[in-house]
Amino acid sequence: MTAIPEITPEQARHRLAHGALLIDVREPHERATGMAEGALGIARGDLQADPSTHLPALGRDVVLICQSGKRSMDAAQALAELGYPNIASVHGGTTAWRAAGLPLVQPLQSDDERDFNERYSRHLLLPQIGVAGQQALLGARVLVLGAGGLGSPAAFYLAAAGVGHLRIADDDVVDRSNLQRQILHTDASVGLPKVHSARERLLALNPRLDVEAVQARVSSANIDALLDGMDVVVDGSDNFPLRYLLNDACIQHEIPLVYGAVERFTGQVSVFDAGRQRGQAPCYRCLFPEPPPPGFAPNCAEAGVLGVLPGMVGLLQATEVLKLLLGMGEPLVGRLLTFDALGMRFREIRLRPDPACPLCAPGRTFPGYIDYAAFCGGV
CATH class of the missing domain: 3.40.50.720 (NAD(P)-binding Rossmann-like Domain)
Known part of the structure; x- marks a missing residue:
């Protein structure tokens, strides 16, 4: 198993400024509350299913971030096993990014999407409900x-x-x-x-x-x-x-x-x-x-x-x-x-x-x- 470097939010921001690709691997409804400035939102499942669509080259410097650091580390490990050599994960994820006072941005959403993601955020986190279940309730x-x-x-x-x-x-x-x-x-x-x-x-x-x-x-x-x-x-x-x-x-x-x-x-x-x-x-x-x-x-x-x-x-x-x-x-x-x-x-x-x-x-x-x-x- 390839050892994946875990970096701080400050280090991730520095690498982003020098050309690294920062990817938020959370689901869209999770990113609705704010994501690291400069990050691309690509859900972990989508990224791992077809990485070549989202990553321009094998040698690109890529940093993954999620909410706490676990999913980004798992995704980084999967990409490393597919041959991507320059993969890192942000320790503490977006929670640590926010705590460090680093800038966050709100992804573009319609009023209905924002209301849905914010109002039912705790339901959306439950695997037994998720987006499909919440839509069924609606x-x-x-x-x-x-x-x-x-x-x-x-x-x-x-x-x-x-x-x-x-x-x-x-x-x-x-x-x-x-x-x-x-x-x-x-x-x-x-x-x-x-x-x-x-x-x-x-x-x-x-x-x-x-x-x-x-x-x-x-x-x-x-x-x-x-x-x-x-x-x-x-x-x-x-x-x-x-x-x-x-x-x-x-x-x-x-x-x-x-x-x-x-x-x-x-x-x-x-x-x-x-x-x-x-x-x-x-x-x-x-x-x-x-x-x-x-x-x-x-x-x-x-x-x-x-x-x-x-x-x-x-x-x-x-x-x-x-x-x-x-x-x-x-x-x-x-x-x-x-x-x-x-x-x-x-x-x-x-x-x-x-x-x-x-x-x-x-x-x-x-x-x-x-x-x-x-x-x-x-x-």
């Missing part, structure tokens, strides 16, 4: 049903992550009692429709998104239109009739449903994907074939809830949405994650599909929507 469409305790944190993090189209449905208005946990809203929003307050806050966070506010009570009459074109649905509802309706509709449309619920000091999260995985993944009805008796499971307005708890559950829901959209990790399909805030304990319960489920059993014909309020007995 092209994704997610329905958030409810702009309350669960929908607020879920939508907030999905917008921050760059999910390109968010459709938020809710018919309620902001009440001061909501502000203890519904982080999309402020005191100035009291009295406004929640979806309008949510849209304003989300666009203030990420103005390049498409946030669709649907101020309507979700019912059998409009659920199909709400789900049209969606990739994932976030359940931020707070009543059983709506949960059963949403479950049945997601099975019919073959859309994964990210479920969440909170009560007092406890919460639960799961992913129901029975529409796409019949017989393999359970649905909400497999977990709760029948609704609880009236009064057995009071909502937040009746029982109260620790203010931070919906934030924790909504954050977990947003995490599951991103995993589904990116096709990475192990979504909570067939698993119910429960959380006890007082004991700070998580517990996982395995869920199995019910082979006799009236909605998701293999070969079962969709029976149509029912009177969910009557089915739930006023719960």
